Amino acid sequence: MRPFDPRLLRRARATWPFLAVTVVLGTLLAGTVIAQAAVLSDLLAGVLAASAGLDEVGVLLSVLLGVVALRAVLLWGQEVASARASATVRSQLRSSLLGHVVALGPGWLGGQASGELAQVAARGVDALDGYFARYLPQLVLTLLVPTAVLATMAWADPLSALVVLITLPLIPFFLALVGMTTQVAQRRQWRALERLGHHFLDVVAGLATLRVFGRGRAQAERIGAVTDDYRRRTMQVLRVSFLSAFVLELAATLSVALVAVSVGLRLQAGEVPLQTALLVLLLAPEAYLPLRQVGASYHATAEGVAASTSVLDVLDTPLPERGTVTRLPAVGLLGLHLEGVAVVYAGRGRVLDPVDLDLAPGAVTALAGPSGGGKSSLLAVVLGLVPPAEGRVLLGTVDLRDADPTAWHEQVAWCPQRPALVAGTVADNVRLGCADASDADVARALRLAAADDLDPDLRLGEDGVGLSAGQRQRVGLARAFCRAEVRDAGLLLLDEPTSHLDAVTEARVATSVRELATGRCVLLVAHRGVLLEQADVVVEVGRVVEVGGRLLRS
Numbered sequence: 001m002r003p004f005d006p007r008l009l010r011r012a013r014a015t016w017p018f019l020a021v022t023v024v025l026g027t028l029l030a031g032t033v034i035a036q037a038a039v040l041s042d043l044l045a046g047v048l049a050a051s052a053g054l055d056e057v058g059v060l061l062s063v064l065l066g067v068v069a070l071r072a073v074l075l076w077g078q079e080v081a082s083a084r085a086s087a088t089v090r091s092q093l094r095s096s097l098l099g100h101v102v103a104l105g106p107g108w109l110g111g112q113a114s115g116e117l118a119q120v121a122a123r124g125v126d127a128l129d130g131y132f133a134r135y136l137p138q139l140v141l142t143l144l145v146p147t148a149v150l151a152t153m154a155w156a157d158p159l160s161a162l163v164v165l166i167t168l169p170l171i172p173f174f175l176a177l178v179g180m181t182t183q184v185a186q187r188r189q190w191r192a193l194e195r196l197g198h199h200f201l202d203v204v205a206g207l208a209t210l211r212v213f214g215r216g217r218a219q220a221e222r223i224g225a226v227t228d229d230y231r232r233r234t235m236q237v238l239r240v241s242f243l244s245a246f247v248l249e250l251a252a253t254l255s256v257a258l259v260a261v262s263v264g265l266r267l268q269a270g271e272v273p274l275q276t277a278l279l280v281l282l283l284a285p286e287a288y289l290p291l292r293q294v295g296a297s298y299h300a301t302a303e304g305v306a307a308s309t310s311v312l313d314v315l316d317t318p319l320p321e322r323g324t325v326t327r328l329p330a331v332g333l334l335g336l337h338l339e340g341v342a343v344v345y346a347g348r349g350r351v352l353d354p355v356d357l358d359l360a361p362g363a364v365t366a367l368a369g370p371s372g373g374g375k376s377s378l379l380a381v382v383l384g385l386v387p388p389a390e391g392r393v394l395l396g397t398v399d400l401r402d403a404d405p406t407a408w409h410e411q412v413a414w415c416p417q418r419p420a421l422v423a424g425t426v427a428d429n430v431r432l433g434c435a436d437a438s439d440a441d442v443a444r445a446l447r448l449a450a451a452d453d454l455d456p457d458l459r460l461g462e463d464g465v466g467l468s469a470g471q472r473q474r475v476g477l478a479r480a481f482c483r484a485e486v487r488d489a490g491l492l493l494l495d496e497p498t499s500h501l502d503a504v505t506e507a508r509v510a511t512s513v514r515e516l517a518t519g520r521c522v523l524l525v526a527h528r529g530v531l532l533e534q535a536d537v538v539v540e541v542g543r544v545v546e547v548g549g550r551l552l553r554s
Contacts, residue, residue, distance in 0.1 A: 007312045008089075008131075018085035019136065025078045026140040030148040032071040033286050037152075039064045041278035048274065078137050086132035094125045097311055103319050105385050120310045128308055135294070142290040149287040153280055157272060160259050160280045164287050167255035171248060171291040188233050252288040259284040320387060323403040329396035331411050332490025332520045335360045336382065340391030343377040352377045354390055357539060359491070359521040364513060366535035367525045375525045376417065379493050382523060384408050413484035414493040419476025421464030427456035429464075429475050433483030445482035448512040449474045450505045470500040477509065484516055492516060494524035498531060510534045 043060040098121065101109060109117075146168060153161035263280050266272045272280075336359040343352035352374030359365055367375040380386040382393060384405050393400035400408065413433065421429050427442045437445075439456070446452050451474035454467075464472040477497055484492050494513070498506040510530040513522060526532050 007316075008128075008308060018081045018088070019140075021081045022078055022085070022137045022140050023144075025074050025081065026137070026144045029071065029074050029078070029141065030144045032067055032074060033145055034148055034152050034283070036064065036067045036071065037279055037282040037286065039067060041275050041282055044278050045273075045275035079133075082133040082137045085136075086129045089132050090125050090128055093128070093311060094121060096315060097121055097125070100315050100317070100319070104317060105320065108317070108320075117314075120314070124308070124311055131308070138290065138294045142294045145290045146287045149283050153283055153287075156276050157263070157280045159266075160263055160284065163259050163262060164255070164284060167251075167258065168287060168291070170251050170255065171288060188236075248292050252285075252292050255288060256284050321401070322405060323401055323408075325398055325402045326404045326407045328398060328403055328407050328411070330490055331359075331395055332361055332488075334396045335521055336491065337394040338378075338382075338391065339394065341378065341381055341388045341393060342390035343374055343381060343386060344389035345377075350389075355539070359523055360536075361490075361519065361521055362517055363536040364517050364522040364524070364534060365537045365539065366532055367523070368527060368532060368538050368540040376495055379414075379495055379523065379525065382491075382493060383412060383414060410487070411490045412493060413480045413487070413489040413491070415476045415480035415495065415497055417495045417499070419472060419479065421460060421467075421472060421475060423460060423462045425456065426451075426454050426458045426460065426475060429460065430456070430478045430482050433479045434486040437482050437486045441482055441486050442478075445478040445485070446474075448481045448509075448516070449477035450501070450508040450512075451475060451478050468500075470502075470505070473497065473500045474505075474509075481512065481516060484520065490520045492520055492522045492524075494522070496525050496527070498526070503530075506530050 039060055043057065043064060046056060046060070101117070150161055150164060150168075153164060260281060263272060263277045267274065267277045338355060338357040338359075340354040340356060341352070342350065342354045344350045351372075355378060357365070367378060369375060377386060381388050382400075384400055384403070387401060395403065395408075422432070426446070427439070430442045430445055431437050434441075442456055443452070446454060446456065451471065454471060454475070458466070460466050464475065467475065477494070480492065480494065483489055492513075497513075498509055501509065507530050510533075513524070513531070514534050516522065524531060524535075526535070532538055
């Protein structure tokens, strides 16, 4: 682990003022360390040699207490600045991470493990607290205090300073050796924690299905095995941490002992004054202390820095090219034209062969075909969430790649296969697509979605807890219908909108879709039923057939 990760600092520029304050306070702390040792050596030498009177002793004691108090205040100030820096950088990193994930889009997010990503955004970012609150401040002291102490010792006793100068590099040498082992162990522990979080999230999400098929016990045993692996990894990290602490303490103790023996022998021979000997003995441990403490801080923050690698890897993922054209033609007037659009996903290969399609205003176009044929991927291309590997989508003369996504989405109303619902009322969930919708707009949207039996003020739990699958789907449809009418969205996209509905409700929804098609383009995915019969055009595996005698395209 590099002690000063430039990627972290670049991503956390708001912490630079706090780090500057830490450097200033560290410099003052180095001065108080030397002042404390000098005053204490004068006091002890005067008392032991009986050369200082009570008045002089009282003055030295007062100065010593003042220096100790100043050192405590400076340490407190450094803790406050470090805590503020840590809180700022964690907030900044988490905001940057979530914003970058949103900008990367569903195409990238679909290939990620949601549990691991959630673990990185939550525990991973929080684990950086120790890095900024303890490790970086201690690193500043490690650079400043030994330098100041060595300079003072060289002035007072060059031989002792030479001994410290020779033995001091042993501490970072042993720290680097143990640190490499710690880094490997910590990364393994973090990966084990990511696997545990991802697996647990998957099990919770599919708990009902597991219970139905009698696989609950097997998954519980699997979680136990993953947890036990994480426990072993954690114990390995602790063993390495304890070993490194012992090595650092031993090296520092032996080094201080060499200085003490050398000073003691020369003091006995009369080669060194008592005051100088005391000053050297008081300063020698202070030269090694910051290095020992930075070693302890290293282990306390190793998890955070291991997690930060995952955070920074996400932040360094290049964003897809974003269009800049904001003045777009109205899709409800011109329609949309797809030329040879094909979709290829990394790791999955081609999921959609080239498709030519015209979405005409006032027409309902349905996509049919077997599951996995690329129907939802085609909707994602039209939405602008997935760039086509081949071909283009034209809005008038504007290629959708060149269009600003925000400007394009202003013209779109969309209902996915499984609409996302939030904790709140039914009306709150309908208004997610258009916050300015009135109560009358919400009521009409629910009626169009055959959900007028639902009370708009009914409170739902997270992800629509309290509703059946069909009711959740109808609330999602109502959201899309509300946005289409209130925002006058010229394109309505529906992905299997009636898969959980009975025949009567499906017929009502199909009638509403036909009504909403007036003045806008409608593109939907369907496998059966009234929606296919109501469609003007049905596209199945790249061919267009006539349905209902209304329209035929080849």
